[in-house]
Every structure is written in C-alpha cells, then in structure tokens.
Amino acid sequence: MPMVGGSYGGIPSSAAPTCFDKMKLGFMIGCCVGMASGALFGGFSAFRYGARGRELVHTVGKTMIQGGGTFGTFMAIGTAVRC
Known part of the structure; x- marks a missing residue:
C-alpha cells in the first residue's frame, strides 16, 4: 500500500x-553529550588535582560549559552539512 502524505515519513511537507x-536539535544533542563528558572528565581531573568545595564546582562547571558549547557547535555544523 503506498504511503499517503509528504516526503517526510507521512508528515505533510508544511509540518516537516x-x-x-x-541544526537546533543537533546543537542541543551535542550540548547534552558535551556537558555529560565535561562532567566526567572535569570531575576526574579536578579530583586528581585535589580540588574540593567551591573550586571543584567551579572547575567542573567550566569544563561542562566548554565541552557542551564545543561539541554542540560541531554537531550543529555537521547537521547543517547534511541538510
């Protein structure tokens, strides 16, 4: 039986x-993955250097934001290339 609707899996083309x-979705997914990896790697490195308390939270937070922004940007660019 043939599919009815637009070219995006049965969704009308106006709703695709x-x-x-x-690109926004790619950035958000990349940002989440980058922040998760930033939390892991930043947490381990901060514990390794002996950071505790406020210094630990600051270091891990900074690493999470940097990782999320970087990976999100690359995912958005990769999604734009595929459009």
Whole structure:
C-alpha cells in the first residue's frame, strides 16, 4: 500500500522540520553529550588535582560549559552539512 502524505515519513511537507530546526536539535544533542563528558572528565581531573568545595564546582562547571558549547557547535555544523 503506498504511503499517503509528504516526503517526510507521512508528515505533510508544511509540518516537516526545517534545516534550522534540525541544526537546533543537533546543537542541543551535542550540548547534552558535551556537558555529560565535561562532567566526567572535569570531575576526574579536578579530583586528581585535589580540588574540593567551591573550586571543584567551579572547575567542573567550566569544563561542562566548554565541552557542551564545543561539541554542540560541531554537531550543529555537521547537521547543517547534511541538510
């Protein structure tokens, strides 16, 4: 039986996500993955250097934001290339 609807899996073409929507989703997924890896690697390195308390939270938070921004940007660029 043939599929009815638009070219995006049965969804009408007016409701299909745009390239910018796909880039936003790629950035958000990359940001989440980057923040998770930043928490792991930043936490381990901060414990290794003996950081405790406020210094630990500051170091891990900074590493999470840097990792999330970097990986999110690359995922958004990769999604834009695929559009």
